[in-house]
Amino acid sequence: MTQWMDEEAGPVVRPYALIGGRTRSSGDTLDLIAMVTSTGAISSDGFVPGPEQERILAMVTTATSVADVASDLNLPLGVVRVLLGDLQDHKLISIGRASASERILKEVINGLRAL
Template sequence: MSDVEWVDEEAGPVVRPYALTGGRTRPSTTSFELLSMVVATGAAISPRAHLGSEHRRLLGLVSKARPIVEVASEAGLPLGVVKVLLGDLLDHGLILVRQPIPAATSPAQSLLLEVINGIRAL
Protein backbone atom coordinates (compact mmCIF):
# COMPACT_ATOMS: atom_id res chain seq x y z
CA MET A 1 0.00 0.00 0.00
CA SER A 2 1.43 3.37 -0.96
CA ASP A 3 1.72 6.35 1.33
CA VAL A 4 -1.24 8.51 0.38
CA GLU A 5 -1.67 11.89 2.02
CA TRP A 6 -5.37 12.45 2.68
CA VAL A 7 -5.18 16.12 3.62
CA ASP A 8 -2.73 18.86 2.94
CA GLU A 9 -1.14 21.17 5.51
CA GLU A 10 -3.76 23.90 4.93
CA ALA A 11 -6.61 21.60 6.00
CA GLY A 12 -5.58 21.79 9.65
CA PRO A 13 -6.30 19.14 12.25
CA VAL A 14 -8.81 16.48 11.34
CA VAL A 15 -11.15 15.26 14.07
CA ARG A 16 -13.70 12.56 13.43
CA PRO A 17 -17.29 13.62 14.22
CA TYR A 18 -17.75 10.83 16.77
CA ALA A 19 -14.79 12.22 18.72
CA LEU A 20 -16.63 15.53 19.13
CA THR A 21 -19.70 13.80 20.53
CA GLY A 22 -17.97 11.19 22.66
CA GLY A 23 -19.26 8.45 20.37
CA ARG A 24 -22.90 9.49 20.75
CA THR A 25 -25.01 9.53 17.61
CA ARG A 26 -28.29 10.89 18.99
CA PRO A 27 -29.02 14.05 20.96
CA SER A 28 -30.42 13.77 24.46
CA THR A 29 -33.70 15.25 23.19
CA THR A 30 -35.85 14.78 20.13
CA SER A 31 -36.93 18.43 20.02
CA PHE A 32 -34.50 19.33 17.23
CA GLU A 33 -35.78 19.78 13.70
CA LEU A 34 -33.92 21.31 10.79
CA LEU A 35 -35.75 24.61 11.12
CA SER A 36 -35.96 24.70 14.92
CA MET A 37 -34.66 28.04 16.15
CA VAL A 38 -31.84 27.96 18.70
CA VAL A 39 -30.59 30.86 20.82
CA ALA A 40 -28.15 31.12 23.72
CA THR A 41 -29.72 31.94 27.08
CA GLY A 42 -26.72 33.90 28.28
CA ALA A 43 -26.54 31.75 31.42
CA ALA A 44 -23.13 31.19 32.96
CA ILE A 45 -21.45 27.88 32.15
CA SER A 46 -21.26 25.69 35.23
CA PRO A 47 -17.78 24.53 36.19
CA ARG A 48 -19.21 20.97 36.30
CA ALA A 49 -20.29 21.17 32.66
CA HIS A 50 -17.78 19.28 30.60
CA LEU A 51 -18.05 21.31 27.43
CA GLY A 52 -15.46 21.18 24.69
CA SER A 53 -14.32 23.87 22.32
CA GLU A 54 -16.99 22.93 19.77
CA HIS A 55 -19.73 23.41 22.38
CA ARG A 56 -18.37 26.87 23.11
CA ARG A 57 -18.08 27.67 19.42
CA LEU A 58 -21.73 26.70 18.88
CA LEU A 59 -22.73 28.93 21.79
CA GLY A 60 -21.06 31.82 20.00
CA LEU A 61 -22.92 30.99 16.79
CA VAL A 62 -26.30 31.10 18.52
CA SER A 63 -25.90 34.43 20.29
CA LYS A 64 -28.80 35.44 18.02
CA ALA A 65 -31.63 33.03 17.17
CA ARG A 66 -30.79 30.85 14.18
CA PRO A 67 -32.18 27.66 12.63
CA ILE A 68 -30.24 24.51 13.50
CA VAL A 69 -29.50 23.80 9.85
CA GLU A 70 -27.85 27.23 9.53
CA VAL A 71 -25.79 26.63 12.68
CA ALA A 72 -24.53 23.33 11.26
CA SER A 73 -23.62 24.99 7.98
CA GLU A 74 -21.81 27.86 9.67
CA ALA A 75 -19.95 25.47 11.99
CA GLY A 76 -18.96 23.24 9.09
CA LEU A 77 -20.10 20.17 11.03
CA PRO A 78 -22.52 17.37 10.14
CA LEU A 79 -26.07 18.07 11.25
CA GLY A 80 -26.15 14.97 13.49
CA VAL A 81 -23.05 16.14 15.36
CA VAL A 82 -24.51 19.63 15.83
CA LYS A 83 -27.74 18.16 17.21
CA VAL A 84 -25.81 16.09 19.78
CA LEU A 85 -23.72 19.08 20.85
CA LEU A 86 -26.78 21.34 21.04
CA GLY A 87 -28.51 18.66 23.13
CA ASP A 88 -25.65 18.96 25.63
CA LEU A 89 -26.05 22.74 25.70
CA LEU A 90 -29.81 22.39 26.18
CA ASP A 91 -29.27 19.95 29.06
CA HIS A 92 -27.09 22.56 30.79
CA GLY A 93 -29.67 25.34 30.23
CA LEU A 94 -27.37 27.26 27.91
CA ILE A 95 -29.72 27.41 24.91
CA LEU A 96 -33.43 27.64 24.19
CA VAL A 97 -35.08 25.79 21.31
CA ARG A 98 -38.24 26.95 19.55
CA GLN A 99 -39.97 24.61 17.16
CA PRO A 100 -40.70 25.82 13.62
CA ILE A 101 -44.14 27.22 12.95
CA PRO A 102 -46.32 24.52 11.39
CA ALA A 103 -47.33 25.20 7.80
CA ALA A 104 -51.01 25.20 8.79
CA THR A 105 -50.55 28.35 10.86
CA SER A 106 -48.73 30.33 8.18
CA PRO A 107 -50.66 33.05 6.33
CA ALA A 108 -52.91 31.98 3.49
CA GLN A 109 -51.49 32.31 0.00
CA SER A 110 -54.30 34.69 -0.96
CA LEU A 111 -53.31 37.05 1.87
CA LEU A 112 -49.67 36.99 0.76
CA LEU A 113 -50.70 37.77 -2.83
CA GLU A 114 -52.77 40.73 -1.60
CA VAL A 115 -49.75 42.06 0.32
CA ILE A 116 -47.50 41.66 -2.74
CA ASN A 117 -50.05 43.41 -4.96
CA GLY A 118 -50.38 46.20 -2.41
CA ILE A 119 -46.61 46.68 -2.33
CA ARG A 120 -46.45 46.73 -6.12
CA ALA A 121 -49.17 49.39 -6.18
CA LEU A 122 -46.99 51.71 -4.11
Protein backbone atom coordinates in the same frame (compact mmCIF):
# COMPACT_ATOMS: atom_id res chain seq x y z
CA MET B 1 2.62 23.67 16.08
CA THR B 2 0.66 20.51 15.28
CA GLN B 3 -1.22 20.58 12.03
CA TRP B 4 -4.89 19.64 12.54
CA MET B 5 -5.79 19.63 8.87
CA ASP B 6 -4.41 17.49 6.12
CA GLU B 7 -5.28 18.68 2.63
CA GLU B 8 -5.75 15.11 1.39
CA ALA B 9 -7.31 13.47 4.43
CA GLY B 10 -9.36 16.35 5.83
CA PRO B 11 -9.71 17.04 9.55
CA VAL B 12 -7.65 14.84 11.85
CA VAL B 13 -10.43 14.71 14.47
CA ARG B 14 -13.45 12.99 13.00
CA PRO B 15 -16.93 14.33 13.84
CA TYR B 16 -17.95 11.30 15.93
CA ALA B 17 -14.93 11.89 18.16
CA LEU B 18 -16.34 15.32 19.06
CA ILE B 19 -19.32 13.65 20.68
CA GLY B 20 -17.55 10.67 22.19
CA GLY B 21 -19.02 8.26 19.67
CA ARG B 22 -22.57 8.95 20.83
CA THR B 23 -25.30 8.93 18.24
CA ARG B 24 -28.23 9.97 20.41
CA SER B 25 -29.01 12.77 22.85
CA SER B 26 -31.92 14.91 23.92
CA GLY B 27 -31.26 16.92 20.73
CA ASP B 28 -32.36 14.07 18.46
CA THR B 29 -35.82 15.51 18.02
CA LEU B 30 -34.58 18.95 16.97
CA ASP B 31 -36.15 20.00 13.71
CA LEU B 32 -33.92 21.55 11.06
CA ILE B 33 -35.78 24.83 11.35
CA ALA B 34 -35.95 24.92 15.16
CA MET B 35 -34.48 28.17 16.43
CA VAL B 36 -31.58 27.98 18.89
CA THR B 37 -30.75 30.86 21.23
CA SER B 38 -28.13 31.15 23.95
CA THR B 39 -29.59 31.64 27.43
CA GLY B 40 -26.48 33.47 28.59
CA ALA B 41 -26.39 31.20 31.63
CA ILE B 42 -23.34 29.52 33.09
CA SER B 43 -23.68 25.83 33.86
CA SER B 44 -24.14 25.33 37.59
CA ASP B 45 -23.31 21.62 37.44
CA GLY B 46 -19.69 21.98 36.35
CA PHE B 47 -20.30 21.23 32.67
CA VAL B 48 -17.58 22.79 30.52
CA PRO B 49 -18.55 23.23 26.86
CA GLY B 50 -16.08 21.93 24.29
CA PRO B 51 -14.64 24.15 21.54
CA GLU B 52 -17.44 23.38 19.08
CA GLN B 53 -20.05 24.06 21.74
CA GLU B 54 -18.32 27.37 22.53
CA ARG B 55 -18.60 28.24 18.84
CA ILE B 56 -22.29 27.34 18.94
CA LEU B 57 -22.87 29.56 21.98
CA ALA B 58 -21.12 32.47 20.25
CA MET B 59 -23.16 31.86 17.10
CA VAL B 60 -26.59 31.70 18.74
CA THR B 61 -26.62 35.01 20.60
CA THR B 62 -29.45 35.73 18.19
CA ALA B 63 -31.90 33.03 17.14
CA THR B 64 -30.30 30.69 14.60
CA SER B 65 -31.79 27.60 13.00
CA VAL B 66 -30.36 24.14 13.66
CA ALA B 67 -29.61 23.83 9.94
CA ASP B 68 -27.64 27.09 9.96
CA VAL B 69 -25.64 25.98 13.00
CA ALA B 70 -24.70 22.72 11.26
CA SER B 71 -23.83 24.55 8.07
CA ASP B 72 -21.71 27.20 9.79
CA LEU B 73 -19.82 24.58 11.79
CA ASN B 74 -19.42 22.39 8.70
CA LEU B 75 -20.43 19.35 10.76
CA PRO B 76 -22.98 16.62 10.10
CA LEU B 77 -26.46 17.34 11.40
CA GLY B 78 -26.40 14.31 13.72
CA VAL B 79 -23.25 15.56 15.43
CA VAL B 80 -24.69 19.06 15.81
CA ARG B 81 -27.89 17.65 17.30
CA VAL B 82 -25.88 15.83 19.97
CA LEU B 83 -23.86 18.97 20.75
CA LEU B 84 -27.05 21.05 20.95
CA GLY B 85 -28.73 18.41 23.11
CA ASP B 86 -25.87 18.61 25.60
CA LEU B 87 -26.10 22.40 25.70
CA GLN B 88 -29.86 22.21 26.15
CA ASP B 89 -29.52 19.64 28.96
CA HIS B 90 -27.27 22.08 30.82
CA LYS B 91 -29.66 24.99 30.14
CA LEU B 92 -27.11 26.94 28.09
CA ILE B 93 -29.43 27.24 25.08
CA SER B 94 -33.14 27.39 24.50
CA ILE B 95 -34.90 25.83 21.55
CA GLY B 96 -37.86 27.61 20.03
CA ARG B 97 -40.33 26.74 17.37
CA ALA B 98 -40.00 28.34 13.98
CA SER B 99 -42.21 31.29 13.16
CA ALA B 100 -45.74 31.05 11.76
CA SER B 101 -44.32 30.27 8.33
CA GLU B 102 -43.01 26.91 9.52
CA ARG B 103 -45.30 25.05 7.13
CA ILE B 104 -43.92 27.01 4.18
CA LEU B 105 -40.33 26.41 5.24
CA LYS B 106 -40.98 22.67 5.57
CA GLU B 107 -42.46 22.63 2.08
CA VAL B 108 -39.35 24.39 0.74
CA ILE B 109 -37.06 21.91 2.51
CA ASN B 110 -39.07 18.96 1.17
CA GLY B 111 -38.93 20.49 -2.30
CA LEU B 112 -35.15 20.86 -2.08
CA ARG B 113 -34.79 17.28 -0.91
CA ALA B 114 -36.83 16.13 -3.91
CA LEU B 115 -34.34 17.74 -6.32
